[in-house]
Amino acid sequence: MAEFLAEYGSIILVAIKDTLVMVVLSTGFGYLLGIPLGVVAYVTDHGSISENRVVNTVVGWVINIVRSIPFIILILFLIPYTRFIMGTASGTRGVIFPLVIGSAPFIARMVESSFNELDRGVIESAQAMGATNFQIIRKVLLPESFPSLLRGMSIATITIIGYIAMAGMVGGGGLGAVAINYGYYRYERPVMNVTIILTILLVQLIHVAFNLIVRRVDKNK
Amino acid sequence: MIEIAHLTKEFDNPDKTRLGVLRDVSLTVEAGDIYGIIGMSGAGKSTMLRLIGLLDTPTSGTITVEGKDLSTLTGKAKIDYYKTVGTVFQGYNLLMQKTVAQNVIFPLTLSKGYDKAAAKKRVAELLELTGLTEKADVYPSQLSGGQKQRVAIARALATNPKLLLCDEPTSALDRLTTDSILGLLSDINRQLGVTILIITHEIAVVRKICNKVAVLEGGTLVDNGPIGEVLDSDMHPITRSLFFGKGEI
Numbered sequence: 001m002a003e004f005l006a007e008y009g010s011i012i013l014v015a016i017k018d019t020l021v022m023v024v025l026s027t028g029f030g031y032l033l034g035i036p037l038g039v040v041a042y043v044t045d046h047g048s049i050s051e052n053r054v055v056n057t058v059v060g061w062v063i064n065i066v067r068s069i070p071f072i073i074l075i076l077f078l079i080p081y082t083r084f085i086m087g088t089a090s091g092t093r094g095v096i097f098p099l100v101i102g103s104a105p106f107i108a109r110m111v112e113s114s115f116n117e118l119d120r121g122v123i124e125s126a127q128a129m130g131a132t133n134f135q136i137i138r139k140v141l142l143p144e145s146f147p148s149l150l151r152g153m154s155i156a157t158i159t160i161i162g163y164i165a166m167a168g169m170v171g172g173g174g175l176g177a178v179a180i181n182y183g184y185y186r187y188e189r190p191v192m193n194v195t196i197i198l199t200i201l202l203v204q205l206i207h208v209a210f211n212l213i214v215r216r217v218d219k220n221k
Numbered sequence: 222m223i224e225i226a227h228l229t230k231e232f233d234n235p236d237k238t239r240l241g242v243l244r245d246v247s248l249t250v251e252a253g254d255i256y257g258i259i260g261m262s263g264a265g266k267s268t269m270l271r272l273i274g275l276l277d278t279p280t281s282g283t284i285t286v287e288g289k290d291l292s293t294l295t296g297k298a299k300i301d302y303y304k305t306v307g308t309v310f311q312g313y314n315l316l317m318q319k320t321v322a323q324n325v326i327f328p329l330t331l332s333k334g335y336d337k338a339a340a341k342k343r344v345a346e347l348l349e350l351t352g353l354t355e356k357a358d359v360y361p362s363q364l365s366g367g368q369k370q371r372v373a374i375a376r377a378l379a380t381n382p383k384l385l386l387c388d389e390p391t392s393a394l395d396r397l398t399t400d401s402i403l404g405l406l407s408d409i410n411r412q413l414g415v416t417i418l419i420i421t422h423e424i425a426v427v428r429k430i431c432n433k434v435a436v437l438e439g440g441t442l443v444d445n446g447p448i449g450e451v452l453d454s455d456m457h458p459i460t461r462s463l464f465f466g467k468g469e470i
Contacts, residue, residue, distance in 0.1 A: 121312050122315070125314035128275075128308040129327070220362045221362060
């Protein structure tokens with residue numbers, strides 16, 4: 001045990017930190033991109049507040065195309081762009097960009113489905129009060145679906161953790177990379193086991209934390 | 222107050238060609254009326270309310286409210302119109318993540334630079350009027366159906382509208398609660414001078430609070446006028462069965 005810690009302790013600690021940084025940054029930026037995309041997809045939908053077939057179709061296509069590409073392929077495909085934007089295509093830094101691009105369409109769909117859960121009557125009554133579309137988005141759509149958005153965020157974050165592990169195969173950092181580089185290529189079985197346990201703990205922690213927050217925040221129960 | 226002339230509404234959606242259409246409906250609502258619009262589901266009642274509430278546009282015909290032809294309203298004039306009309310829905314349509322007081326203040330917060338102190342005072346008055354003062358900080362999910370509808374009514378009155386449109390306001394409520402909501406609407410009409418247009422499929426609602434009634438059947442107005450006159454006239458069979466049949470269709 002002491003031997004294991006001496007050899008891999010610091011490597012694993014750095015990997016945990018890297019994973020957490022990647023999770024937070026890519027989820028954050030993913031939502032920065034995904035929420036506007038989800039809003040546009042929702043409001044331009046048939047029968048919604050700003051129906052627009054062309055915009056809706058284009059946004060739908062963009063979302064679906066990116067979602068169709070397996071994430072590992074997307075990372076490789078994006079390498080030149082990642083280099084251009086982030087300055088490098090490897091390590092923690094190099095992974096954030098493909099993670100954001102890969103998760104934003106998924107997040108957009110989650111956001112859109114949260115909005116779809118809302119009773120359309122609430123939006124209609126805001127219209128009947130003279131709310132502008134912008135006011136409806138800001139004062140009705142987002143606050144009313146907030147608990148559902150948080151539930152979606154829990155799922156999105158956990159999906160992103162899976163993406164991060166995949167990115168470990170192609171030069172990314174974090175727990176996935178440690179599992180692959182030490183646990184797999186060097187046949188260090190204990191390293192593999194430890195990274196798996198840590199990942200399970202991380203996912204559980206995120207799940208429980210989000211559940212607690214949602215329970216606090218949701219007033220409609 | 223409201224002048225409806227030759228109002229026709231068709232839907233291009235093939236599923237709806239028969240339901241909710243309106244054919245050449247003309248109707249006058251005077252200030253102070255509590256006008257009941259009654260008919261079977263699909264008769265076009267809700268369509269009519271949506272047209273008056275400017276949530277939809279007619280295929281032909283005109284609606285004039287206080288001298289303003291609704292089809293000419295755009296931009297700011299349209300927003301202003303929405304603020305002179307309050308709407309109450311069958312499903313309450315409350316903001317579930319906001320408290321009762323926050324729901325009632327909501328329409329006021331839509332105006333830029335609204336007076337916060339005045340809005341607060343207005344909310345307190347409305348909660349008093351609707352008997353919800355003690356529920357100010359409660360969330361709608363903790364309220365009964367009748368209480369939710371009271372919140373919706375308070376909210377609809379926030380901007381001091383002259384006209385209140387009610388779409389089946391009591392259809393989801395039991396009889397006792399229905400009576401108390403109707404009593405509230407009647408008080409609002411008398412005390413605040415708000416003209417009320419109420420859509421319903423229950424004749425009891427019309428009998429209790431309306432002074433005039435319009436009967437819609439398949440998109441056409443079959444009987445219309447002060448309740449006494451309608452009862453004295455040669456009623457359409459639908460009207461007869463409404464008033465003297467089971468009382469509900």
